[in-house]
Amino acid sequence: MATTGTDMSRMREMNQLSIVGALRGNPPSTVTELASRSGLSRPAVDVLVQSLVADGWAEVEEPGASSVVGRPARRYRFRATAGHVLGIDIGVHKILVILSDLEGNLVRTVRHPAAPEAAPAERLAAVDRVVDEVLASAGMAAGDIWAVTVGVTGPVDRSGRTSLSSPLPGWSEADPAAHLGTRFSCPVQVENDCKLAAVAERWRGVAQDADDIVYLLAGLRTGAGLILDGTLRRGHGGAAGEIGALKAVRWLTAPDHLQSCPGMPATAAEGEAAAWVFQAARDGDRDARTAVRRYTRDLAVGVAALVLALDPQVVVYGGGFSRSADVVLGPLHRELTKHCLRMPELRASTLGDESVALGAVRLALDEVDSRLLSDGLAAPTAPRR
Amino acid sequence: MATTGTDMSRMREMNQLSIVGALRGNPPSTVTELASRSGLSRPAVDVLVQSLVADGWAEVEEPGASSVVGRPARRYRFRATAGHVLGIDIGVHKILVILSDLEGNLVRTVRHPAAPEAAPAERLAAVDRVVDEVLASAGMAAGDIWAVTVGVTGPVDRSGRTSLSSPLPGWSEADPAAHLGTRFSCPVQVENDCKLAAVAERWRGVAQDADDIVYLLAGLRTGAGLILDGTLRRGHGGAAGEIGALKAVRWLTAPDHLQSCPGMPATAAEGEAAAWVFQAARDGDRDARTAVRRYTRDLAVGVAALVLALDPQVVVYGGGFSRSADVVLGPLHRELTKHCLRMPELRASTLGDESVALGAVRLALDEVDSRLLSDGLAAPTAPRR
Numbered sequence: 001m002a003t004t005g006t007d008m009s010r011m012r013e014m015n016q017l018s019i020v021g022a023l024r025g026n027p028p029s030t031v032t033e034l035a036s037r038s039g040l041s042r043p044a045v046d047v048l049v050q051s052l053v054a055d056g057w058a059e060v061e062e063p064g065a066s067s068v069v070g071r072p073a074r075r076y077r078f079r080a081t082a083g084h085v086l087g088i089d090i091g092v093h094k095i096l097v098i099l100s101d102l103e104g105n106l107v108r109t110v111r112h113p114a115a116p117e118a119a120p121a122e123r124l125a126a127v128d129r130v131v132d133e134v135l136a137s138a139g140m141a142a143g144d145i146w147a148v149t150v151g152v153t154g155p156v157d158r159s160g161r162t163s164l165s166s167p168l169p170g171w172s173e174a175d176p177a178a179h180l181g182t183r184f185s186c187p188v189q190v191e192n193d194c195k196l197a198a199v200a201e202r203w204r205g206v207a208q209d210a211d212d213i214v215y216l217l218a219g220l221r222t223g224a225g226l227i228l229d230g231t232l233r234r235g236h237g238g239a240a241g242e243i244g245a246l247k248a249v250r251w252l253t254a255p256d257h258l259q260s261c262p263g264m265p266a267t268a269a270e271g272e273a274a275a276w277v278f279q280a281a282r283d284g285d286r287d288a289r290t291a292v293r294r295y296t297r298d299l300a301v302g303v304a305a306l307v308l309a310l311d312p313q314v315v316v317y318g319g320g321f322s323r324s325a326d327v328v329l330g331p332l333h334r335e336l337t338k339h340c341l342r343m344p345e346l347r348a349s350t351l352g353d354e355s356v357a358l359g360a361v362r363l364a365l366d367e368v369d370s371r372l373l374s375d376g377l378a379a380p381t382a383p384r385r
Numbered sequence: 386m387a388t389t390g391t392d393m394s395r396m397r398e399m400n401q402l403s404i405v406g407a408l409r410g411n412p413p414s415t416v417t418e419l420a421s422r423s424g425l426s427r428p429a430v431d432v433l434v435q436s437l438v439a440d441g442w443a444e445v446e447e448p449g450a451s452s453v454v455g456r457p458a459r460r461y462r463f464r465a466t467a468g469h470v471l472g473i474d475i476g477v478h479k480i481l482v483i484l485s486d487l488e489g490n491l492v493r494t495v496r497h498p499a500a501p502e503a504a505p506a507e508r509l510a511a512v513d514r515v516v517d518e519v520l521a522s523a524g525m526a527a528g529d530i531w532a533v534t535v536g537v538t539g540p541v542d543r544s545g546r547t548s549l550s551s552p553l554p555g556w557s558e559a560d561p562a563a564h565l566g567t568r569f570s571c572p573v574q575v576e577n578d579c580k581l582a583a584v585a586e587r588w589r590g591v592a593q594d595a596d597d598i599v600y601l602l603a604g605l606r607t608g609a610g611l612i613l614d615g616t617l618r619r620g621h622g623g624a625a626g627e628i629g630a631l632k633a634v635r636w637l638t639a640p641d642h643l644q645s646c647p648g649m650p651a652t653a654a655e656g657e658a659a660a661w662v663f664q665a666a667r668d669g670d671r672d673a674r675t676a677v678r679r680y681t682r683d684l685a686v687g688v689a690a691l692v693l694a695l696d697p698q699v700v701v702y703g704g705g706f707s708r709s710a711d712v713v714l715g716p717l718h719r720e721l722t723k724h725c726l727r728m729p730e731l732r733a734s735t736l737g738d739e740s741v742a743l744g745a746v747r748l749a750l751d752e753v754d755s756r757l758l759s760d761g762l763a764a765p766t767a768p769r770r
Contacts, residue, residue, distance in 0.1 A: 236727075250633070309691055341627055
């Protein structure tokens with residue numbers, strides 16, 4: 001069969017993608033190194049990498065003064081700033097937006113407080129303001145963004161809505177994908193916050209070595225995100241991880257134990273009460289330790305249900321309460337031992353409250369990568385939906 | 386680069402495998418049909434299929450008398466009887482062994498009752514007797530078997546033991562793989578009964594269309610098997626699906642509601658009581674209907690935990706109680722609606738008590754297929770461990 005022009009062009013594109021793959025995640029590389037990584041010939045790599053530089057996908061690392069005798073070989077690197085993505089966490093108490101380049105280098109992180117009682121339009125207007133601030137401070141426009149992922153609380157259906165349940169007032173009617181779609185022409189996806197935080201732990205957190213992960217988003221509400229065989233478990237209708245909705249597993253009421261405790265200042269606000277209890281427990285206060293033990297005893301029922309159902313390698317304790325993992329993990333481990341046939345490792349998240357936005361960045365980067373594979377390498381511009 | 390003899394031989398093997406793939410699961414096929422399915426040339430297919438016939442992997446379908454003018458084209462089929470596999474269900478009350486050819490045609494099914502209190506050595510001796518009977522009645526020897534899969538109750542670790550828990554007396558010390566390994570030189574694997582039954586439902590049962598399945602093995606004990614994204618979920622330590630061990634989800638006690646009911650004959654044995662209650666409920670007996678409702682109310686807690694955690698497409702009600710699905714599924718559906726955010730489809734198994742052995746046959750056939758892919762097509766003989 002004769003090779004057609006289309007075949008040739010597709011083959012060239014595949015070879016370019018293989019050079020991009022050989023550049024990414026590596027230090028600046030010589031043509032010889034790229035040839036060895038890609039399996040292509042040195043002369044072919046030379047031509048391909050020149051065209052990637054011309055198109056804006058790669059750049060030359062100018063050789064610095066070095067002690068090497070003779071002219072050092074020219075080195076190339078992936079031009080990570082060719083495009084950028086946004087990870088947006090629309091939380092109950094905060095809006096957090098992270099701007100990242102194509103290599104996952106975080107360029108800007110901006111956070112504004114949000115009012116728990118804010119209506120959807122108000123909350124989305126606040127999102128717009130944070131996005132404006134991020135883009136302006138980075139000197140960018142909406143057209144420079146290649147993919148946007150938004151994290152929200154509650155199970156997210158295929159349309160990006162949380163119609164089944166949401167703790168945000170009126171939010172089940174909100175359509176954040178459509179709202180952001182009016183200013184961004186690139187793909188905009190919406191995902192559940194616990195799922196994104198789980199993705200973040202496997203990407204940059206404490207579960208990078210694990211393929212089977214139960215992630216707990218622990219705070220005044222408790223949620224779960226599941227990664228099984230290395231893949232985020234979304235569920236047939238996007239509602240995986242919602243075990244906390246079942247009364248019998250006690251997540252609905254577990255944090256109540258942290259809301260009152262003898263000796264707590266009457267002035268402590270809802271969000272501060274738990275922090276006070278955790279600190280008092282850390283300081284050895286007996287009542288506070290009892291409150292934390294009751295919290296972990298109830299929390300452990302739902303965790304044990306997930307562990308017994310899925311037999312994960314790792315359980316990650318994340319979310320707002322993970323700052324107090326030092327007083328939670330011990331009692332939680334003891335409680336789980338009572339219920340479970342096989343104990344997983346229990347680890348505390350270190351990503352703090354950026355985990356949801358960070359997972360959103362990761363999914364947005366995945367979206368860019370899948371577009372590269374399916375659409376190939378035109379000169380770098382934002383993809384369109 | 387010159388093509389070496391090894392390359393040639395490997396390429397020939399890959400082409401033979403592709404012809405085997407084109408033969409399997411299809412009606413007897415002509416060389417032209419095989420060429421079209423495999424993408425290989427007609428003359429190449431002709432040579433390959435002749436050698437498959439010579440080796441015993443394929444056979445000629447002799448053309449019958451037909452009304453077609455001229456000599457009909459010779460047709461070939463995969464020789465499904467080139468090898469056989471065994472699926473063995475070592476249950477509490479029965480030993481069930483199924484002999485299947487390489488296409489999954491069931492050649493023999495033999496069942497013996499077992500004593501719940503039998504010690505492991507006694508139970509394994511009973512397995513030997515049923516295997517003897519199956520092989521003898523099919524005129525076969527152990528060397529004719531290419532793979533054996535054994536289903537047992539309790540979570541199975543990598544060594545094939547159920548050291549974490551088992552309802553069979555002394556069974557946590559038993560090593561069925563080693564026992565069967567003394568007579569079979571082919572691969573012998575051990576797997577949990579609920580997991581095998583789940584596999585059977587997706588292969589030949591009511592969940593053939595689904596990739597996300599929660600399977601319930603419902604009887605005097607309740608167990609679960611999970612298929613997620615089309616893959617059997619084993620768990621990091623083989624203990625996935627064991628949610629029933631958690632008291633809070635009520636599976637440990639749910640069947641107790643079916644063990645006593647006003648009007649039940651005092652003579653009803655443990656295994657017969659539930660059947661009596663189901664029949665009485667079917668006949669409209671008010672007390673029996675209450676008992677069934679209480680059973681489903683408790684059962685639903687654990688099922689809801691799995692549904693909320695995993696958001697499956699289908700929940701299959703299988704196991705011994707599935708014969709009474711007609712009186713269970715209605716109340717179970719109503720109870721689940723109270724707990725779940727998104728309702729999956731609820732279906733009754735139709736595989737009866739052969740599901741575990743049938744799933745064992747499927748895993749044994751998968752084992753044979755993976756050996757074919759890795760070891761290639763020598764003349765058909767049983768693989769060795």
